[in-house]
Amino acid sequence: MPVIPIKEYADSDGLYGRVQPQYAHFDGITLESGTFLGPLTVAYETYGQLSPNKDNAILMLHALSGDAHVAGIDESGRLGWWDAMIGPGKGIDTNRYFVICSNCLGGCKGTTGPPSINPETGRPYGRQFPLITIGDMVKVQAMLVEHLGIERLHNVIGGSMGGMQALEWSVRYPDKVRSAVVIAATARLSPQGIAFNWVGRNAIYCDPIRCSDGSDRKESCEDTGRGLSVARMIGHITYLSEETMEAKFGRKLRLKDMDGYLYNLGENGVEPGEFEVESYLRHQGSSFVQRFDEDSYIVITKAIDYFDLEKETGELSEAFKDVQAKILVISFSSDWLYPTSMSLTIVRALLKQHKDVSFIELDLPYGHDSFLVNAGIPSMTRIIRGFLHGVR
């Protein structure tokens, strides 16, 4: 096998090659709410080789709309959502580490979630799917890790909701994680975050209700997805920064030959969208509807809303009392959804408990989504590679 040199940084190029989804099956779990959910399927992908000592495993944790396909090229030719970071010689080097990424509980990409068949009814769960927490998602991930025969992970890493999971891992399974990278995350969702999620879900609730049992509605109603599309558009605004929007769209009009405003709202209440930012958002919204389930969106945003590490102990540092992992917290200067101050709250609470925490705020202009933007990859690559390397 040819030696692939360490890359200073990489692009999304699918270097890892083809990957196949894998599935693990479990009897079920008792959720934090007390409800039993089962049986469970977990969809996951792996990259690289597990070492004989099983000590080189890294668990990738995806954000709200992500899935298990984090790197390489899947059956339909799609690149992984963080392909620029993961692969041979990349920031998370698959020649060195065994990388696992699973779709989260409640998702719609192969792991048990609202679109899965409810064994009691023989129909999809839909809105009957029990409400879950970030802790429940992590519990299912831990079951998968155990299923793969791994006692201790070298690292857990994720951004946004994935960062919440990385924190939850460190708190809940202190002896099972050597290190954690928490990117653009928070230890408790802010009221502003809850508010945006609430508006998003309410947009979905505005869609006509199809069938009371929550089934078959997708076939019977052509309006379906408009609410989810609005939810996604709202979400997307919160992931960008004002600066990026100005640079990317400005006040540009959508049609190049348009030399003025249309003074027209379109027909049948469907506004065409004159500004580029509008058509961009519309595209984001409508393409999201093609790839995401609205009930998963509801369930996952609720789980994010519920996330609050302070809740049980009253003080965040108390929650971190048993943490053993080395933790790296990364925030972005332009992230106004999970701003640096929230990362600093995590860092201070860990310091208070004398934990091994590192912190860096990166000056990147791309808002909350900075970690997924390729322009941020060079610095993120150096940081993550160096940190992973330093973990013993």
Added chain:
Amino acid sequence: MCADVRKIRSPFHEFAFGFNVIVDLIEPGTRVLDLGCGTGTLLQRLKDEKNVEVCGVEVDQEKTIRAIERGIRVLRFDLDEGLDGFPERSYDYVVLSRTLQQLMNPGRVVREMLRIGAKSIITFPNFGHWKVAVQYLLRGRMPVYSTHPHPWHRTPDIQPLTIDDFRDFIKRVGGKIEHEIHIIGDQPRTQTFWANRRAEWGCCLVSAA
């Protein structure tokens, strides 16, 4: 002039010598927090040579990344914005090397150091050096010297101080100097005659009074 400046500055600038003084002050196997750690060169040495548990604080993004790259634990904080996250007596030593004169609020930072560390090590360029004084006195110009190599309009050293100033300052912030080392022509000395006028650098081991 320029080459000359670099030559004189080298001991503290290239870390070999200036850091020796600091490394020698630190007991093996202790916990050290380096404020303004740069790329982590001193901490790397302490880790390698003295088996020290290290942590750095740095405000510059690129330097912070380079410290993380070499496996040094580092926090990107602005010293002037406070160190209140660190618990009391959480470190055996807190180091502030060549940074005191660059702080907006040195009093606050040094009080925090005395709170966080059992001992503090502070090094700073001595603005009282006779050559610096001569430049000001005879030429009537803001001094540019090996220890203060930048012209007044683009210097990071916004609060120049002398060794005598430092002694007063430490008393005022509630500390006491346990050990004083003066760097004169690359040589560390103690009990120096006329240190305030002869030393290029001061290096002090300080604890809470």
